Amino acid sequence: MTKALETIGDCALFGYRILREAARPPYELRELARQIVEIGSRSVPLIVSCGLALGIVMSVHTRESMVRFGAASMIPAVLTIAFFRELGPLVTGLLVAGRVGAGIGAELAGMRVTEQIDALETMAVDSFKYLVVTRVAACMIALPILTLMMDFSGLAGGMAAEMVVSNTSPRLYIYRSFGSMDWSDYLPTTFKTIVFGLVIGMISCFLGYNAKNGAAGVGKASTRSVVMSSLTLILINILLVKLTLFFFPGRAS
Amino acid sequence: MSNVAIQLKDVSKAFNGKKVLEKISFDVHAGEVLGLLGRSGTGKSVTLKLIVGLIGSDEGEIFIDEENIQQLERQELMRVRAKIGFLFQNAALFDSISLGKNLEFPLRRAGKSKSEIAEIVRTRLEEVGLEQDANKMPADLSGGMRKRAGLARALVLDPPIILVDEPSSGLDRITAGEIYELLGKLKQQKKTLIVVTHDAMGVRPIADRMCLIDQGKVLVCGPPEELEKDSNDLVRSLVTGGCT
Numbered sequence: 001m002t003k004a005l006e007t008i009g010d011c012a013l014f015g016y017r018i019l020r021e022a023a024r025p026p027y028e029l030r031e032l033a034r035q036i037v038e039i040g041s042r043s044v045p046l047i048v049s050c051g052l053a054l055g056i057v058m059s060v061h062t063r064e065s066m067v068r069f070g071a072a073s074m075i076p077a078v079l080t081i082a083f084f085r086e087l088g089p090l091v092t093g094l095l096v097a098g099r100v101g102a103g104i105g106a107e108l109a110g111m112r113v114t115e116q117i118d119a120l121e122t123m124a125v126d127s128f129k130y131l132v133v134t135r136v137a138a139c140m141i142a143l144p145i146l147t148l149m150m151d152f153s154g155l156a157g158g159m160a161a162e163m164v165v166s167n168t169s170p171r172l173y174i175y176r177s178f179g180s181m182d183w184s185d186y187l188p189t190t191f192k193t194i195v196f197g198l199v200i201g202m203i204s205c206f207l208g209y210n211a212k213n214g215a216a217g218v219g220k221a222s223t224r225s226v227v228m229s230s231l232t233l234i235l236i237n238i239l240l241v242k243l244t245l246f247f248f249p250g251r252a253s
Numbered sequence: 254m255s256n257v258a259i260q261l262k263d264v265s266k267a268f269n270g271k272k273v274l275e276k277i278s279f280d281v282h283a284g285e286v287l288g289l290l291g292r293s294g295t296g297k298s299v300t301l302k303l304i305v306g307l308i309g310s311d312e313g314e315i316f317i318d319e320e321n322i323q324q325l326e327r328q329e330l331m332r333v334r335a336k337i338g339f340l341f342q343n344a345a346l347f348d349s350i351s352l353g354k355n356l357e358f359p360l361r362r363a364g365k366s367k368s369e370i371a372e373i374v375r376t377r378l379e380e381v382g383l384e385q386d387a388n389k390m391p392a393d394l395s396g397g398m399r400k401r402a403g404l405a406r407a408l409v410l411d412p413p414i415i416l417v418d419e420p421s422s423g424l425d426r427i428t429a430g431e432i433y434e435l436l437g438k439l440k441q442q443k444k445t446l447i448v449v450t451h452d453a454m455g456v457r458p459i460a461d462r463m464c465l466i467d468q469g470k471v472l473v474c475g476p477p478e479e480l481e482k483d484s485n486d487l488v489r490s491l492v493t494g495g496c497t
Contacts, residue, residue: 110348118307119345122338123359123410124331 014206015198021126022133031134039100039135040142044149046095051083051150054091055157058082063165072166076176079158084181085189088151090237093196096143097229101204104135105225108208109218117209132209136201143197144190151190184248192240196233203229256283257319258414258445259304264313266299273299275469276313283413284443286436288460288477290453290491295466297449298342301416304447305337306330317414335363338412342419344403346391352402353378353387356409363410377405381435397428404435415439417448421455429455453477453492465491 058079066072108131111117120127155177162168204225211221260280266273273296281287291297302308303315306322315322317333325333346355353374360370378384381401386394394402400420407415420436421429429452437459439446448456453463457477464474465488473480473488480492 107349114343114348115341115345116347118302119339119341119347121307122305122334123362124334125359125362126327126331 010210011203011206014209015202017128018133018136018202018205021129022137024129026129028130028134031130032137035134035138036141039096039138040145043096043099043142043146046099047092047146047150048153050091050095051088051153052157052160054087055079055083055154055159056161057157058087058154059158059161059165063161073176075162076158076168076173077180080155080177080181081185083151083154083158084185086241088154089147089189089193089196090234092143092147092150093193093200093233093237094230096139096146096196097200097233098226100139101200101225101229102222104201104204105208105211106218106222108132108135108205109211109221112209112211113214113217128209132205135205136198139201140194140197143193143200147190147193188244188248192237192244195236195240199232199236200229203232257281258283258285258317259447260314260316261300261304262314262316264300264303264310264315266296266303266308266310272469274303274310274466277466277469277471278313279464279471279474281445281447283445285461286440286446286448286459288453288456288463289447289449289466290451290456290463291466292491293451296469297466298418300466301339301418301447301449305334305339305416335410336412336414338407338410338415340400340403340407340415340417340420342422344391344399346394346399346402346406348391351388351390352383352394355391355402356387356406359406359409373409377409380408380438381405396423397425397431400424400428400432401435404432408439412444414445415447417446417450419450420448421450421452433459457492463492 059075062075062078063072066075066078108117111131117127117131120130159168159170159173159177162173163170207221207225207228211217213220257280262278263276264278265275277296277300279287289297289300299308303310304317304322306315306325309323317336320329320333322330322333346352347358350358356374356377357370360373365373374387375384378387381404383398383401383405386398386402391399391402404417404420417436420432424432433455436446436448440459446459448460450456456463460477462474463477463480465472465480467487472485473483475483477492480488483489483492
């Protein structure tokens with residue numbers, strides 16, 4: 001228990017250091033751009049394919065119930081609300097935690113145990129800024145963009161399913177999808193994924209950057225990065241949903 | 254050899270309550286080669302990491318070119334580190350990029366132009382006999398090649414001080430000899446070297462002085478030929494690489 005609290009405290013201090021160092025030049029923009037490509041672009045196929053599949057599956061499941069209540073025309077709106085409000089941000093966060101969190105944890109841990117991080121330092125490179133701040137910032141930038149991709153691919157998947165089943169035109173589907181939504185449905189939920197990015201980046205970097213015990217430590221850092229960041233993301237999502245509803249009460253109705 | 258390039262004064266370091274170094278003091282003059290010898294676990298590598306500021310000491314002072322590195326802000330420490338090249342025991346090459354890119358990295362950070370970078374990388378790789386291997390990944394290099402590559406990377410910015418950690422570990426006698434030959438060339442270029450090693454016979458031809466560390470303390474420092482005649486059996490044993 002004491003050790004767990006110590007780890008949480010160390011991770012919080014690590015997060016504080018990230019915020020402090022991020023504000024100070026030099027900004028390592030070249031490495032940041034590389035990390036955005038690595039973390040963001042390379043996640044696109046996974047996010048888009050998952051979004052499409054989820055959209056189709058959600059449409060199929062929802063249709064049965066909605067038809068029973070004579071509300072088949074509501075399917076686009078239900079799917080869009082589900083994706084934009086919750087499904088998109090959370091599923092994107094979890095997928096990125098799996099793909100990127102494990103990668104960051106393993107990469108930094110590997111660099112730590114093979115003294116590559118020490119080598120960077122001896123070359124007068126601030127390893128924390130170069131490796132940690134850039135990765136966390138890249139996660140924070142990439143997550144909202146990937147979330148929008150997930151949202152729209154889900155929408156496209158749902159639309160494709162509806163077109164096949166009920167011959168709904170794309171124009172009508174889109175009209176019904178967004179007819180009952182306003183900006184408060186998109187913006188807070190998309191922006192909360194910046195926090196998800198911070199959580200994934202911070203936890204994975206913390207575990208990788210402070211890894212010990214050789215190859216075993218690398219494996220441990222990788223696994224723990226996924227588990228800890230996914231769990232924290234789910235828990236913090238509860239708080240963020242509550243906060244969103246507090247600041248945008250209209251969404252609850 | 255009048256200017257002191259590196260000076261340690263009563264430096265102590267403990268890990269988890271266990272003292273690894275206890276009030277060690279020595280200095281290295283500019284252009285001098287110091288062999289730092291001792292048995293495994295006596296704190297030789299820790300000493301190198303203290304000198305470059307990778308870890309902080311618990312007590313004592315460390316000076317690089319008369320600057321106490323423990324009193325420096327991080328940015329200032331980075332400036333001092335730019336004077337030092339470090340060859341790690343396992344070379345610590347960045348394994349996600351090619352050998353050529355490993356050498357380019359510090360040069361790019363230092364703001365060199367593309368043509369300068371290409372020229373320096375080519376020259377350094379030639380010096381260590383790896384000019385044909387610039388596109389190879391570190392995983393594709395043998396132990397000896399990795400050591401030479403690590404040395405080339407440590408030298409790209411032409412630092413006046415080179416710290417070398419176990420240059421011959423894991424290498425056969427001939428390959429280790431090639432590494433010491435390269436270190437000998439650095440001596441001719443008037444670089445200041447600290448070579449941490451178990452291999453007394455390997456470092457002996459290039460070392461101006463040797464310091465022996467045992468149980469976290471400096472036993473003795475002096476020219477190799479003097480230490481060979483020391484009355485302490487352990488000193489003689491370490492310097493001659495034999496058994497007493």
